[in-house]
Amino acid sequence: MLDTLLNFAAHGLANAGWLTIALYLLITTQLTIFAVTLYLHRSQAHRGVDFHPVVAHVFRFWSWLGTGMVTKEWVAVHRKHHAHCETEQDPHSPQVEGIGKVFFEGAELYRVATANEADMEKYGRGTPDDWMERHVYSAHPILGVSLLAVIDLALFGVLGGAIWAVQMAWIPFWAAGFVNGIGHWWGYRNFETADTATNLTPWGVWIGGEELHNNHHAFPSSAKFALRKFEVDLGWVVIRGLEKLHLAKVLRVAPTLDVRPNVSLPDMLTLKALLTHRFEAMTDYYKNVIKPTVREQSDAERTRRFGAMTRRRLRRALANGGRWLDKNGKARMTAAIENRPRLQQINEYRARLAALMEQRRPESALAALQQWCREAEASGNRKLAEFAARLKRYSVAAHA
Ligand SMILES: [Zn+2]
Ligand SMILES: [Zn+2]
Known part of the structure; x- marks a missing residue:
């Protein structure tokens, strides 16, 4: 009995090797990135693309499971960022708060911003308000990430705890800290926008295309972020793939200059x-x-x-x-x-x-x-x- 328990704690149900664990981490964190950039950001906040209801719900479910973020809150904080960029009203401006604060405490700034209920109403309009949202996703945001912890622990034993910690840190680090912080502080600019937004690298692969933050601020409702020949936007590649399968409909793309x-x-x-x-x-x-x-x-x-x-x-x-x-x-x-x-x-x-x-x-x-x-x-x-x-x-x- 004790042996079985110890064995389970050490290896979990999956008894997985390092490669499998690395793959599992990569797939789950990338799914989280896609749920955020494609669903929360490009579709819900900016209406640049519409997804088939099933695809939209998979993204929504995953962002609940993988991040515990509420769609309406994310959308509201983000729309406010665009509406009041680099002012006192901006929920996360390195120009106002300092780069250190946005980079290291981005998640905390997000939490503070979501506490403003008037803003959530004003900027969060049009986000899902069905039974699942009211009774599960919005009502129990912690339940999703707890469920993921149970899954991780069951699959990988005690190591699952560390895996879960990485999964939980992914969005606070890459989105709140990296894009919101560094993406308004360091990088190159294609567009002399009225804010400090920068493109972090021309290859938007690791953060699903969110690297191209200057392009995004120039054309916020464009579903496509890559606007130069040499730029790559992995999120856009996924959108085009889904479009071919009739699972996505692109509503807006940045026009080009003639x-x-x-x-x-x-x-x-x-x-x-x-x-x-x-x-x-x-x-x-x-x-x-x-x-x-x-x-x-x-x-x-x-x-x-x-x-x-x-x-x-x-x-x-x-x-x-x-x-x-x-x-x-x-x-x-x-x-x-x-x-x-x-x-x-x-x-x-x-x-x-x-x-x-x-x-x-x-x-x-x-x-x-x-x-x-x-x-x-x-x-x-x-x-x-x-x-x-x-x-x-x-x-x-x-x-x-
Ligand atoms: Zn920005
Ligand atoms: Zn945006």
Whole structure:
């Protein structure tokens, strides 16, 4: 009897080797990642894709079993993050809370955010509210993860406890800490979005495509996160597979930018494309106007410093008009461009371009855009003129 018990504690029912255990961990944690990125995030929070009810329920069941998170709460916290990105209202902004806090205490920030019931109602609309939700998933969030603990212990004996701990830490670490923290702090940016979101790596494989967080903030309701040729979004691969089996329906995908030949004056098509691709336009502006102009200036002065700022810092600051600088940083930036008309010029043009995109009436926005292009082309800055000449030709690509 004692022998049987000891044997069970040591090996569980599965009597599994290391390889099997590693495989089990990989499959269950990846399933959890997919439940979060595909179901909670892309489908429920942003409505970019719809799943067959059975598939949707499998994801929902798994996120209950594997994470104990309630759909409505996750969706609400996340929608609030998009609505108030990098402000005091953002549930998890490294700019506001500090990177250390979001990285190490992301799960705690999530818990605090879900305690706000008014927010849960306001931002959690449209999430499941059926019998299972009310009586099982929302009512007993701990039951699911406890059940998984029992399964782990039964399969693998005492080792099951460690396996369970890894499973439980997966989302707090990779999603709350890694994506929400590092994804707003370090990486590359395709789009000059109004927040600090970054792409962590072009290959979104390990966290189901969530690595491409800058792309996601540029086009939040797009079911597809990979937007450059070299980028990979594993979540999108799964969506396409499910679509082939008629188990998923893609509702929204980010449009692509087209550039028409021969446009002499910006028209409504230009404006529409500019508004749709505003972040890409700002990135173009950064790459094709700000970077070369700052380089020319530094070559002409034979220095890599502009007052208290390095060339690199000044460049990054000009990319967004110094938006993320503190008071001292802003003062340093002002001092750096004060007596340099060309730098001041590209900074002003950037601000004017950003401002015209905020105009409410399309007619006034278009008039401002036409004026902007005319002046930019006559500005005497060749890079700025070239940018304006290309900007005029923007249009939204028709979808294949
Ligand atoms: Zn974000
Ligand atoms: Zn999102």
